Amino acid sequence: DGGITQSPKYLFRKEGQNVTLSCEQNLNHDAMYWYRQDPGQGLRLIYYSQIVNDFQKGDIAEGYSVSREKKESFPLTVTSAQKNPTAFYLCASYKTGTPYGYTFGSGTRLTVV
Amino acid sequence: AQSVSQHNHHVILSEAASLELGCNYSYGGTVNLFWYVQYPGQHLQLLLKYFSGDPLVKGIKGFEAEFIKSKFSFNLRKPSVQWSDTAEYFCAVKTSYDKVIFGPGTSLSVIP
Numbered sequence: 176d177g178g179i180t181q182s183p184k185y186l187f188r189k190e191g192q193n194v195t196l197s198c199e200q201n202l203n204h205d206a207m208y209w210y211r212q213d214p215g216q217g218l219r220l221i222y223y224s225q226i227v228n229d230f231q232k233g234d235i236a237e238g239y240s241v242s243r244e245k246k247e248s249f250p251l252t253v254t255s256a257q258k259n260p261t262a263f264y265l266c267a268s269y270k271t272g273t274p275y276g277y278t279f280g281s282g283t284r285l286t287v288v
Numbered sequence: 289a290q291s292v293s294q295h296n297h298h299v300i301l302s303e304a305a306s307l308e309l310g311c312n313y314s315y316g317g318t319v320n321l322f323w324y325v326q327y328p329g330q331h332l333q334l335l336l337k338y339f340s341g342d343p344l345v346k347g348i349k350g351f352e353a354e355f356i357k358s359k360f361s362f363n364l365r366k367p368s369v370q371w372s373d374t375a376e377y378f379c380a381v382k383t384s385y386d387k388v389i390f391g392p393g394t395s396l397s398v399i400p
Contacts, residue, residue: 206386210390216393217294217378217391217392217393218378218380218390218393219390220387220388220389220390223386223387231385231387233387234289234389265332267388269382269386269388271386277322277332277334277388279331279332281331
């Protein structure tokens with residue numbers, strides 16, 4: 176079955192360490208997105224990518240980096256510059272030009288201690 | 289900057305009451321509009337979407353939403369809520385550049 180796979184589901188890191196969250200999709204979707212979900216703040220867009228080798232900053236890109244070397248993959252790195260990295264991270268994908276909504280991954284809960 | 293606002297942070301209703309959740313966006317171009325629901329402990333699910341045509345769209349589980357272009361609004365409605373509708377509801381807007389922005393969410397609690 177097609178879908179989006181985020182791994183790991185739970186991730187613990189020490190403060191000051193960079194960490195990379197994986198997002199892979201086999202839906203042949205062009206666009207991929209990373210969101211951060213915090214209680215009471217909904218989903219905030221970190222980065223998105225419409226095509227391979229291109230990506231755009233979202234509303235809260237500071238302290239994060241991404242790459243899009245393959246259509247299927249859109250990893251997110253949470254760097255030590257991110258001041259409050261503990262959150263739930265959601266990846267989504269979308270086939271541009273179609274009347275469909277997103278497909279969401281199951282999320283990664285990152286805890287920085 | 290584009291933004292999406294939702295009128296209520298938390299709504300509490302009794303079963304069988306009618307529901308209307310407000311959503312407004314700020315973007316002057318062509319938009320696609322979505323409502324998503326997140327039940328406790330579950331993933332986000334698409335309730336309904338508007339791309340073009342009839343501004344009144346019907347979704348799953350008896351929900352509907354009306355797109356009013358002049359008001360930049362896309363309010364979600366349900367005539368009679370059930371306890372199982374307790375969830376968090378997110379409005380989302382996709383701009384012509386494929387940027388998708390979510391509102392802050394409205395938490396709905398339905399009391400049996």
